[in-house]
Amino acid sequence: MRSIAERDLGTPEIQATAEVSLTIDGLQVRVPAGTSVMRAAALAGLSIPKLCATEQLEPFGSCRLCLVQIEGMRGFPASCTTPVAEGMKVSTQNAKLGQLRRGVMELYISDHPLDCLTCPANGHCELQDMAGAVGLREVRYGYAGANHLDAPKDESNPYFTFDPSKCIVCSRCVRACDEQQGTLALSIGARGFESTVVASQNESFLESECVSCGACVQACPTATLSEKSLIEIGQAEHSIVTTCAYCGVGCSFRAEMRGEQLVRMVPNKDGHANHGHSCVKGRFAIGYATHPDRILKPMIRAAITDPWREVSWEEAIAHAASELRRIQARYGRDSIGGITSSRCSNEETFLVQKLVRAGFGNNNVDTCARVCHSPTGYGLKSTLGESAGTQNFDSVMAADVIMVIGANPTDGHPVFASQMKRRLRQGARLIVADPRRIDLVRSPHIRADFHLQLKPGTNVALINSLAHVVVTEGLVKEDFVRERCEVPSFEQWRQFIAQPHNSPEAMEPITGVPAATVRAAARLYATGGNAAIYYGLGVTEHSQGSTMVIGIANLAMATGNLGREGVGVNPLRGQNNVQGSCDMGSFPHEFPGYRHVTDAGVRAQFEQAWQVPLLAEPGLRIPNMFEAALDGEFKALYIQGEDIAQSDPNTQHVTAALTAMECIIVQDLFLNESAKFAHVFLPGSSFLEKDGTFTNAERRISRVRKVMQPKCDYADWEVTQLLANALGLAMNYRHPSEIMDEIARLTPTFTGVSYEKLDRLGSIQWPCNAQHPEGTPTMHVDSFVRGKGRFLLTEYVPTSERVNARYPLILTTGRILSQYNVGAQTRRTDNVLWHDEDRVEIHPHDAEERGIREEDWVGVQSRAGETVLRARITSRVQPGVVYTTFHFPESGANVITTENSDWATNCPEYKVTAVQVMRVNQPSDWQRRYREFDRRQRTLLSEAHAGAAAADEARSG
Numbered sequence: 001m002r003s004i005a006e007r008d009l010g011t012p013e014i015q016a017t018a019e020v021s022l023t024i025d026g027l028q029v030r031v032p033a034g035t036s037v038m039r040a041a042a043l044a045g046l047s048i049p050k051l052c053a054t055e056q057l058e059p060f061g062s063c064r065l066c067l068v069q070i071e072g073m074r075g076f077p078a079s080c081t082t083p084v085a086e087g088m089k090v091s092t093q094n095a096k097l098g099q100l101r102r103g104v105m106e107l108y109i110s111d112h113p114l115d116c117l118t119c120p121a122n123g124h125c126e127l128q129d130m131a132g133a134v135g136l137r138e139v140r141y142g143y144a145g146a147n148h149l150d151a152p153k154d155e156s157n158p159y160f161t162f163d164p165s166k167c168i169v170c171s172r173c174v175r176a177c178d179e180q181q182g183t184l185a186l187s188i189g190a191r192g193f194e195s196t197v198v199a200s201q202n203e204s205f206l207e208s209e210c211v212s213c214g215a216c217v218q219a220c221p222t223a224t225l226s227e228k229s230l231i232e233i234g235q236a237e238h239s240i241v242t243t244c245a246y247c248g249v250g251c252s253f254r255a256e257m258r259g260e261q262l263v264r265m266v267p268n269k270d271g272h273a274n275h276g277h278s279c280v281k282g283r284f285a286i287g288y289a290t291h292p293d294r295i296l297k298p299m300i301r302a303a304i305t306d307p308w309r310e311v312s313w314e315e316a317i318a319h320a321a322s323e324l325r326r327i328q329a330r331y332g333r334d335s336i337g338g339i340t341s342s343r344c345s346n347e348e349t350f351l352v353q354k355l356v357r358a359g360f361g362n363n364n365v366d367t368c369a370r371v372c373h374s375p376t377g378y379g380l381k382s383t384l385g386e387s388a389g390t391q392n393f394d395s396v397m398a399a400d401v402i403m404v405i406g407a408n409p410t411d412g413h414p415v416f417a418s419q420m421k422r423r424l425r426q427g428a429r430l431i432v433a434d435p436r437r438i439d440l441v442r443s444p445h446i447r448a449d450f451h452l453q454l455k456p457g458t459n460v461a462l463i464n465s466l467a468h469v470v471v472t473e474g475l476v477k478e479d480f481v482r483e484r485c486e487v488p489s490f491e492q493w494r495q496f497i498a499q500p501h502n503s504p505e506a507m508e509p510i511t512g513v514p515a516a517t518v519r520a521a522a523r524l525y526a527t528g529g530n531a532a533i534y535y536g537l538g539v540t541e542h543s544q545g546s547t548m549v550i551g552i553a554n555l556a557m558a559t560g561n562l563g564r565e566g567v568g569v570n571p572l573r574g575q576n577n578v579q580g581s582c583d584m585g586s587f588p589h590e591f592p593g594y595r596h597v598t599d600a601g602v603r604a605q606f607e608q609a610w611q612v613p614l615l616a617e618p619g620l621r622i623p624n625m626f627e628a629a630l631d632g633e634f635k636a637l638y639i640q641g642e643d644i645a646q647s648d649p650n651t652q653h654v655t656a657a658l659t660a661m662e663c664i665i666v667q668d669l670f671l672n673e674s675a676k677f678a679h680v681f682l683p684g685s686s687f688l689e690k691d692g693t694f695t696n697a698e699r700r701i702s703r704v705r706k707v708m709q710p711k712c713d714y715a716d717w718e719v720t721q722l723l724a725n726a727l728g729l730a731m732n733y734r735h736p737s738e739i740m741d742e743i744a745r746l747t748p749t750f751t752g753v754s755y756e757k758l759d760r761l762g763s764i765q766w767p768c769n770a771q772h773p774e775g776t777p778t779m780h781v782d783s784f785v786r787g788k789g790r791f792l793l794t795e796y797v798p799t800s801e802r803v804n805a806r807y808p809l810i811l812t813t814g815r816i817l818s819q820y821n822v823g824a825q826t827r828r829t830d831n832v833l834w835h836d837e838d839r840v841e842i843h844p845h846d847a848e849e850r851g852i853r854e855e856d857w858v859g860v861q862s863r864a865g866e867t868v869l870r871a872r873i874t875s876r877v878q879p880g881v882v883y884t885t886f887h888f889p890e891s892g893a894n895v896i897t898t899e900n901s902d903w904a905t906n907c908p909e910y911k912v913t914a915v916q917v918m919r920v921n922q923p924s925d926w927q928r929r930y931r932e933f934d935r936r937q938r939t940l941l942s943e944a945h946a947g948a949a950a951a952d953e954a955r956s957g
C-alpha cells in the first residue's frame with residue numbers, strides 16, 4: 001500500500017552519467033541512459049497506468065497495463081521493462097492503448113470483489129485508481145464463472161492480513177520479499193487461474209519464514225496485504241516524517257495519522273538510511289507508546305518499601321531538586337551523578353550532561369554506551385582520530401568483500417542487513433567471524449565464503465593471525481601505508497605482528513579456527529578488491545574490546561581499506577542514538593565532540609557559554625558509581641531512559657548499589673527494573689511525542705518529529721530543563737532546535753548543523769562544518785582525522801574468565817530480531833508472538849552429556865550467580881559454548897554475567913562467562929527473590945494509582 005505522501009515513478013532510479021533524449025507524447029525528455037520509458041514519462045509529469053511496477057522494485061512486466069506505442073517498434077511494448085533510447089518517440093495515450101488497457105483491467109476486475117466502499121484501501125488502491133485511469137465503465141465477463149472471491153483470509157500475522165480474494169497476482173509482494181528484504185519467504189504457487197501467493201511451504205504467514213518486515217504489505221497495490229491498524233482505524237489524513245527509535249540503522253518513517261491517532265508507520269523511501277525499507281520493530285512494534293503500563297503522573301516515595309504517591313510535576317521536581325541538594329550538602333559535591341540514554345535524543349542527552357557538569361558541578365555522567373561501544377570510541381580515536389564509523393550504509397553496495405565480525409545484522413540491524421544481502425546476492429564475497437552460526441552464514445542465495453567460528457574471547461588472537469598473513473605474505477598496501485600512516489608505528493607493528501606467535505598456526509589452538517581457513521580469509525580480505533569490515537558488540541564487549549577495535553583498524557590501514565566508498569571500519573551501533581549520546585558528551589571524561597575535560601581551552605569555551613566554572617577532573621563511570629555507592633560515597637543518581645538494573649552485568653551487584661543510594665530519580669515510560677529501586681519517578685515521553693534528533697551508526701543526524709502531544713504533559717528535554725531550573729541552573733530553551741543551535745556553537749563537528757538544514761537535506765552525516773557544509777558520507781578520504789593513521793600493538797591477552805571443571809562452558813549473549821534490548825518496549829507489543837521468553841542454546845553434544853532435552857528447564861550457573869532458562873538444542877552454537885538473549889528481566893541473563901571489563905573503557909565482558917548448565921526443576925534463588933520483589937513493587941505502584949483515583953473522587957465528590 002502506498003504512503004499518502006509519496007509519488008511512485010514506476011521503476012528504480014538509474015545511476016548513469018550518460019544521458020539520453022527522447023520524445024514522449026510530444027514532450028522532450030532527457031534522462032540517464034538505462035531509465036525505463038515509464039520512469040522517463042513520470043519524470044516528465046506524465047503517468048502511464050501500471051499495476052505490477054513500483055519504483056522500489058525491479059520491473060517485471062507481468063500486468064500489461066503500461067503498454068505504450070513507440071515509433072518504429074512493432075506491437076505495444078511494456079513501458080516498465082523498455083529502456084529509453086536516443087531519439088525514441090513514445091505515445092502513452094491513444095485509442096488503441098486505451099482499449100487494450102481497458103481489456104486488461106476488465107479481466108482483473110471480473111475476479112475482484114467490488115466492495116470498494118468498505119475496503120481498507122478505498123481511496124488508496126492502485127487497482128481502483130487504474131480502473132479510473134483507463135476509463136473502465138463495464139465488466140463484460142460477469143461474476144458467474146470461476147473466481148477467487150471466497151478464498152479464506154490469513155489473519156495469523158498480528159500486524160497484517162492476507163486476503164487472497166483481492167489478489168491480482170502481480171508478484172509485487174514476492175519481489176519485495178526477494179529484492180528488498182532478502183528473506184525469499186513468498187512465491188507464486190501453481191499456474192494460470194490457480195496462481196496464488198504462497199508463504200514458505202504453503203504455511204500461514206506467522207508459521208512461515210516471514211520476518212514481518214512489511215515490505216510486501218507496502219508493495220501490494222490492492223488491499224490483499226493490509227495493516228490491521230489501517231483496517232481498524234481507517235485511512236490517515238496526514239503524515240509526518242520521523243525516525244525510528246529502535247536500532248542504530250535509524251530508518252526514516254512517515255507516521256500516518258488521523259488526528260492524534262497513529263494509523264501506521266510507513267518507511268520513507270526518501271530516507272537516506274533505509275530507502276523505504278523497515279523491519280518488524282520500526283514498522284509495527286509501536287503499541288508500547290500507548291500501552292496501559294505507561295506511567296503518566298510523577299511519583300515520589302521516601303523508601304523503596306513505601307507505596308508510591310502520585311504528585312504534581314511541581315512537587316516531584318521540587319522534591320528531586322531538594323534531595324539532590326540535601327545529599328550534596330551532606331555527602332559532598334561528587335556524591336551525585338546522572339546517566340544519559342542512547343534511546344533519548346541528542347538534545348535530551350546534551351541537556352542531561354549539561355545538568356550534571358554545570359548543575360551538579362561534577363563530571364559524574366555516563367551513558368549506556370559504556371556497556372556497548374565505548375571500546376569503539378577508544379580504539380578508533382587512537383588509530384584513525386575519530387570515534388565513529390567511517391562510511392555510510394550505501395557504501396556496502398561498492399564492497400567486493402564484506403567481513404562481519406561479532407555482529408548479527410539480520411537480527412540486530414535488519415534493514416542494513418537487507419542491503420548487505422542485496423550486495424552479497426550481486427556477488428560480493430563474505431567472511432563471517434562469529435562463535436555462532438548466525439543467519440548470514442547461510443541464507444537464501446547467500447553462503448559465507450568463510451565462517452571463522454572462533455571460541456568466545458579469542459577475537460584478538462584471530463585478528464592478529466589475519467594480520468600476520470597480510471604482513472608475512474606480502475599483502476600490505478605499501479603505498480597507502482607510506483603515504484597515509486605513521487611509518488614508525490607501522491614498522492613496529494609489522495615486526496610485532498610478523499612474530500610466529502601471531503601466526504594462524506600458533507593461534508589455531510586458541511581460536512579454534514583452522515589455520516588454513518584463516519590464511520584463505522586473510523588473502524580474500526587483502527586482495528579481493530574493496531573490503532569492508534562491519535562489527536558489533538561481539539567485538540567490543542570483551543576484556544580486550546578496545547584492543548580488538550584497534551586490531552581491526554590496523555588491518556584496514558595495512559590493506560588500504562579506508563578513505564573511499566566500499567571499504568572502511570563500520571561499528572554497527574546497537575541503539576537508535578548510541579552514536580549521538582557519545583557525541584553529546586555523555587562520558588565522564590569528555591565534553592560534546594569527544595574533547596577531554598582536562599583541556600583548559602575547551603573547558604573555557606563551555607564555562608563561558610554556561611557561565612559556571614567546570615571541573616577539570618573526569619567523573620565516575622557507571623561501574624565506579626556502583627562501587628562508590630557500595631562504599632557509601634555515592635548517594636544519588638538521575639537516570640534518564642536507561643535501565644541499568646536489567647542491562648548492566650552482575651545484576652545482584654547493581655541492585656545492591658542501587659539499594660545503597662538515598663535518592664534515585666528515574667525518568668522513563670514504564671516502571672522498569674531500575675525504577676523499582678527509585679524514589680522519584682518522572683514520566684518519560686515516547687519518540688512520537690517530541691521533537692529532536694537521533695544520530696545513527698553512519699553518523700547520520702535525522703529529525704525526530706512530534707506527531708502527538710506528550711501523554712505526560714512534558715517532553716523529556718522539558719523535564720530536564722525543569723529540574724535544572726529547580727537546581728538553580730537557568731535553562732530557557734523554547735524548542736529543541738535551540739538546544740541544537742547551542743550544540744552547533746560548542747561542537748566543531750556540528751557547527752554546520754541546524755534544524756533548517758536538516759529539514760532541507762533530510763539528514764546530515766557529521767562532521768558538518770565549514771569544510772563539509774552538507775556533511776561527510778565517507779571519513780578519512782585524503783587524510784585521517786588525526787593526520788597520519790597510527791598502528792598500535794595488539795598483544796593477545798586471554799580473559800581471566802576461564803573455563804574449569806566447575807564452569808566448563810562459555811556463555812555468550814546476543815539479541816533477536818523481534819525483541820529489543822531490555823525489551824521494555826517490544827515486550828509490550830505483539831512481537832512476543834515470535835519470542836516470549838529467553839532460552840539458552842546448547843549444542844546437542846553438550847546437551848546429551850547432561851541429559852538435557854529440548855524445552856527442559858536448565859540452571860545456568862556462573863561465578864556471579866545462577867538463573868534458570870529453558871533449553872534450545874541447536875548446532876548453531878559450537879560444543880563448549882552456550883548462548884542466550886537478555887530481553888526478559890526474569891531471565892536474569894545478567895545475573896550470570898560478571899564484572900570483567902575492557903581494560904581501557906570498562907565495557908563489560910558480556911560475551912564471555914564461564915558457566916555450568918544442568919537440568920533443574922525449579923527457578924533459581926535469584927529468580928524467586930526477583931519475582932517476590934517485582935510483585936511487591938507492582939503492588940506499590942497499583943496502590944499509588946488507586947490512591948490517586950480515590951483522591952480524585954473525593955475532590956470531585
Ligand code: SF4
Binds near residue numbers: 173186210216
Ligand atoms: S513481511 Fe517481509 S519477510 Fe514477510 S513475507 Fe512480507 S516481505 Fe517477506
Ligand code: SF4
Binds near residue numbers: 167197
Ligand atoms: S498480494 Fe498484493 S502484491 Fe502480492 S501478488 Fe497479490 S496483489 Fe500483488
Ligand code: SF4
Binds near residue numbers: 245247250279283416
Ligand atoms: S532496522 Fe532498526 S531503525 Fe530500521 S525499522 Fe528496524 S529497528 Fe527501526
Ligand code: FES
Binds near residue numbers: 050052067080
Ligand atoms: S506495470 Fe508494466 S507490465 Fe505491469
